[in-house]
């Protein structure tokens with residue numbers, strides 16, 4: 001495994017046990033993204049950087065006919081995710097695999113190259129080459145599908161001191177909010193012929209971006 005994989009395993013070795021309860025209060029916008037996914041009946045949903053499986057379980061409850069896939073670079077997180085999906089009785093609907101967001105082969109990991117919905121939730125801010133991860137995610141979207149992203153915004157609508165404290169604290173967990181995220185989504189949409197959409201939420205605490213493809 002890469003240095004980054006080892007770093008993520010180290011970061012989450014203990015954190016994963018308190019991850020879901022603590023992140024509930026500050027990883028904002030995840031449930032809105034999940035509510036908007038609306039995969040086709042029997043469709044497939046891939047989360048890149050799926051962590052503890054919290055989101056995939058929520059997707060499974062919101063969209064009971066979807067087939068679910070998760071990839072993460074941290075085996076520690078995947079171990080927790082596997083226990084969680086088994087606990088809620090979703091093991092037969094959720095497939096998890098270890099992979100690097102910038103360079104994974106969904107065909108080799110899951111036996112399929114594309115998915116109706118692909119999403120990345122608060123992982124781009126932890127991936128050094130996050131633009132490559134966005135491009136890789138776009139390659140995984142099926143015709144007529146959609147890529148959805150949620151992550152930290154630049155906090156422009158909040159006091160400067162808040163931004164300094166938040167960014168300093170996030171850096172301790174190897175998290176860097178990406179100032180160019182909206183522009184990167186727009187650029188990528190142009191290059192792949194998709195329809196982009198981006199908006200800030202909660203006074204730019206968080207940002208949502210998406211690219212929709214028409215059927216071709």
Ligand SMILES: C[S@@+](CC[C@H](N)C(=O)[O-])C[C@H]1O[C@@H](n2cnc3c(N)ncnc32)[C@H](O)[C@@H]1O
Pocket residue numbers: 004008009023027030048049050051052054055071072073074077099100101102120121122123126127128
């Ligand atoms: C802040 S957590 C977010 C987890 C989950 N998506 C959520 O919203 O709760 C970031 C996750 O991204 C994973 N990650 C970081 N870099 C990655 C990479 N290069 N490839 C795949 N996963 C990565 C970490 O291991 C971690 O599980």
